[in-house]
Amino acid sequence: MPDTTQFIEAIKKGYTFKGDSAKIGVGILNGQPVPDAEILLPLKTLNRHGLIAGATGTGKTKTLQVLAEVLSDNSVPVLLMDIKGDLSGLAAAGASNDKIKERYQHLRMEYQPISYPVELLSLSNEPGVRLRATVSEFGPVLLSKILGLNDTQAGLVAMIFKWCDDNQLPLLDLKDFIKVLQYVSDEGKAELEKAYGKISTTSTGTILRKVVELQQQGADPFFGEKSFEVEDLMRISDDGRGVISILRVTDLQDRPKLFSTFMLQLLAELYGSSPEEGDMDKPKLVLFIDEAHLIFQEASEALLQQIETIVKLIRSKGIGIFFCTQNPMDVPKDVLGQLGLKVQHALRAFTAADRKVIKQTAENYPETDFYKTDELLTQLGIGEAIITLLNEKGIPTPLAHVLLTSPRSRMDILTEQEIAALISGSKLIKKYNQEVDSESAYELLTAKLEEAAGLEAAEEAKKQAAKEAKANGSKKEEKTVLEKMLNSSAGRQATRTLTSTITRTLLGALGLGGRSSKKKSLW
Missing domain, CATH: 3.40.50.300 (P-loop containing nucleotide triphosphate hydrolases)
Known part of the structure; x- marks a missing residue:
């Protein structure tokens, strides 16, 4: 012992x-x-x-x-x-x-x-x-690790963060990040590729699915402002x-x-x-x-x-x-x-x-x-x-x-x-429990897309109006030429001739037209 x-x-x-x-x-x-x-x-x-x-x-x-x-x-x-x-x-x-x-x-x-x-x-x-913490505070490296992305996908995330920084598009919550992913997969793809290189739509789709998976675990309330x-x-x-x-x-x-x-x-x-x-x-x-x-x-x-x-x-x-x-x-x-x-x-x-x-x-x-x-x-x-x-x-x-x-x-x-x-009795409740929804990537890109859609609609309306105006102008020109022809001396003579011809044709059909023969009766 x-x-x-x-x-x-x-x-x-x-x-x-x-x-x-x-x-x-x-x-x-x-x-x-x-x-x-x-x-x-x-x-x-x-x-x-x-x-x-x-x-x-x-x-x-x-x-x-x-x-x-x-x-x-x-x-x-x-x-x-x-x-x-x-x-x-x-x-x-x-x-x-x-x-x-x-x-x-x-x-x-x-x-x-x-x-x-x-x-x-x-x-x-x-x-x-x-x-709470913002998506920007996570940064591309940590966010990529959390989502389990490969090197290619992680590089794309880094590119997206850089583009957002260069264009003053704050990434505050997950809806901001999702909106950017959707934008660079469609309307903004050419814009990004011109500045940063080729973008794989397959990669953006994979990243989007992984973000949605994180959302399904209830991550939305954690991302946003005010940051702790x-x-x-x-x-x-x-x-x-x-x-x-x-x-x-x-x-x-x-x-x-x-x-x-x-x-x-x-x-x-x-x-x-x-x-x-x-x-x-x-x-x-x-x-x-x-x-x-x-x-x-x-x-x-x-x-x-x-x-x-x-x-x-x-x-x-x-x-x-x-x-x-x-x-x-x-x-x-x-x-x-x-x-x-x-x-x-x-x-x-x-x-x-x-x-x-x-x-x-x-x-x-x-x-x-x-x-x-x-x-x-x-x-x-x-x-x-x-x-x-x-x-x-x-x-x-x-x-x-x-x-x-x-x-x-x-x-x-x-x-x-x-x-x-x-x-x-908490002092921090007043500091952090206020709902804050600052203007960020989601609102800015939505406004940009709406503006682009408005301009496109206006351009289409302008083209349609020009087309209609052209069609109306052609008809008016044809009418003017006809009126000029009818008002000329040749036009008036042609009108009289045409009227006379039509009249004779109608009277002939009724048996009233032509010259009469004055022949005596045999009886």
Whole structure:
């Protein structure tokens, strides 16, 4: 049986850090909590990203909630992707019960219920601050990756963006982009080809179908104005705590392409707009993605590469990303290798495939003399996890079986009335929830086509009028010539002759015409 004294020494040595840290639990050895084996979380390395994994019902979401509370308490803003809709309780104080009291006795901590500064966000028409981005802000490269286009099609998208920029045609929403695609496939094809080269109608048709597919997943509300400014995710409340922004995306569970579209755009925007920070004492933002497998479920190879690249680089901007999922194998290995903090809750071994996953998961953790990791993974209780993280030098800490603290905010959702009250007090609602429909490519091209159609109709009417005028002029000329002929002396003589001839013919027919013979009767 492992020695408790050695265990405490190993934990203290591995989990003592320079700079600010927060207690998130105590180590467990031989099935019993060890209060002196405190597990601390160093704020300095939380931009090294992390993973929270485990089977359904093992406490992943509550661990996510605890980490969000710890960060907020230390003035670090947090963004939570709430897929299941069960994180809004952070805005309300929790409630004590016998189980919580017992847990906190083992932890040698005092349970103090508290509410946190929360901002509710939404990608759709659900209650909350609306998050939007314009098509132009996506740019041709990112949009092409999201649509899964080949090099030829991506080149055409880049050409379209350049043409729109050159002609002051803003691409704000998807209807703008669709209108431009339709225009360059028909009326404007010659115009573009003259300036930029040949355009394949087949390619524009393919791009259009892929945009329609994105629309069918409900992407329209996300594209448009007013664009969300990422600086509003990095706010500190009046009492000095970090604001916890909860993006409620419960309606995106069956629309993974839209979810991955939003996530990639957000990460790209965060990376592009944030300056290099180097090593900071604590992150300036930590992003938690619940049900992270939705990002990777339908992602193309190009999209996965883009996510991997951003995850690698964004840490230098002082931003940390935590993936929360049931199976650690849901996260691509190249991304998994970038995650410094690993919190593994219990896994279930119902099938041979499950046992294989458990073995692979155990191999991803540091070796330890205190546990048999593959066996421990199936024996963890609710609110327990095995944990390892990176210290300031980038060295993994000893693997620890941990009894975690419980959330101090409510471990349940807000009521509709509480949500309405929270939203009514939001400063960002007034900033972002106004409907804006600026003049953009759709309106400008529609007006251009209508003008062209009007000019064409006017030209056709002009031609028709000229044709009719010409026809009327010919008839009038013929009439004038006839009148002149009849009014001349020759014309008058011809008229008299013709009249005389007609008269004689009629009288002859009646037996009244010609000269009479005066012959006497024989009688």
